Amino acid sequence: MSRSSLFHQLFPGRKLVVLSNREPYTHHHSPDGPICRQPVGGLVSALDPLLQSTGGTWIAWGSGDADRDVSPNGSLRVPPERPAYTLRRLWLSPEEVREYYDDYANGGLWPLSHLLPERANFAWSAWRTFKSVNRRFAETAGAVAGRGDVVWVNDYQLSLVPAFLRDLRPDCLIAHFWHIPWPPHSIFRLCPQRRELLEGLLGNHLLGFHTPEYAANFLEAVATELDAQVDPTSGCVVHNGRETMVGAFPISIDYKYWRSMALSPKSELLAGRIHRHYRQRNRYLGLAVDRLDYTKGILPRLEGFRQFFERFPAYRGRVTLVQVVVPNRTSIAAYAALQEEIAAVTRRLKSAYRLPGWVPIIPVTRKLEPEHLSSLYRAADFAIVSPIFDGMNLVAKEFVACQVNQRGVLLLSESAGASQELDAALPINPLDPEGFAATIRRALEMSLAERQNRLERMQQYLSANDIYQWVDSIFYRLADLRPSPWASDLTAFGS
């Protein structure tokens, strides 16, 4: 069944409204006039195909420098080449962006959720702006949604939207997906605004996390902080007469899309060229792909790679790591500093180990087209995905999908959500550089039969557990909640 028919079968006559901080399409000035771009990131990769197939509205902060020129009243139909749904842009002032997004969401909630409390800052002035921006998102959703519509809120930037929206529009069915880890309560309790955040999220009918562990951490926080009834077995919370169902829904990728990208003529050609280049010289290609972020473990990975050459010098001149890092959030000092440090460490690695006709590392710092990215995934002999903490990590799943020749090995951090599903990957501890070095060698020396076997298992798993199955599981769960507390509203409109 197609996505749209499942949605319309489960929620007849309803529309879908998605909210996220980041918009799925941004417009930017160029010498040839405004150009449209799609930002890099897991959330857009996951939800844009969904809205394209179901129609509806996506509400987000209009962050592109040409957004206002293209949509003066804040609304436009996207994707530009074949419009399928409405993008509703919310305009934020530079101060709002700094306090709501840079300071509170990315300077406070992001590091705390990734178990790095010493990096977190929760200034009250930033909190007040966070709250008022969340209220505006909720008011916009309240104005756009039709009676009984399904509203799907995303992520930590919009934690307070559900309760605001539930007050405004009790007829809507509200779901929220939290795309990053939820920390153990001993960490979350350090947030001064923790109770209001929990109450904001309990405005949802359904609240999803990537893993049972994150869901259990959330339930523990609610049970400790609020006067609520919590059933850890079913995931049901009752607070202030409202019921919220909490559960685990591991996000995935569009598996068929990534396969088709890897099998496209362009990808086949590029991957073939790269593979021949390395094989003819008896060399190996390693790959790492990340959004610039201190949680992705890029610096410890480079240290692990350095130790690999120290411990196993026979591989000097034979293994090159292509490290793709797309800059983002560089208006935040910690991110700008990280970008510089990665560049400096990369330069040091190059000058310490380079040999005539060979470099140990090739840095790439731009967004790649899917056919280009898939050709790298396809050609790589191994991929290193080594976040220190990561809600899920879609790069690991994309690599597995694109390995159409089943030759590559996935090295995957045990503290990425994805490691709970991709159990045929080689586990790594991102903070153990020696173990890291040994695992790279193990990957290079693994038999072809074992590599095929491991990839086959993970590919079978991902083909059955793709992004569409993820969306369906959330819709089914949401539809199950109908008798309580949505039933009275449905009866009211004769459904």
Ligand code: ADQ
């Ligand atoms: P992110 O932290 O953004 O997502 P991730 O899941 O790895 O992390 O997704 C990154 C996405 O960006 C991938 O789809 C990848 O293909 C793309 N990408 C990265 N570099 C690129 C480049 N140079 N060119 C083109 N595309 C590039 C957050 C959470 C994750 C969670 C997702 C989804 O932090 O843990 O998996 O949301 O819920």
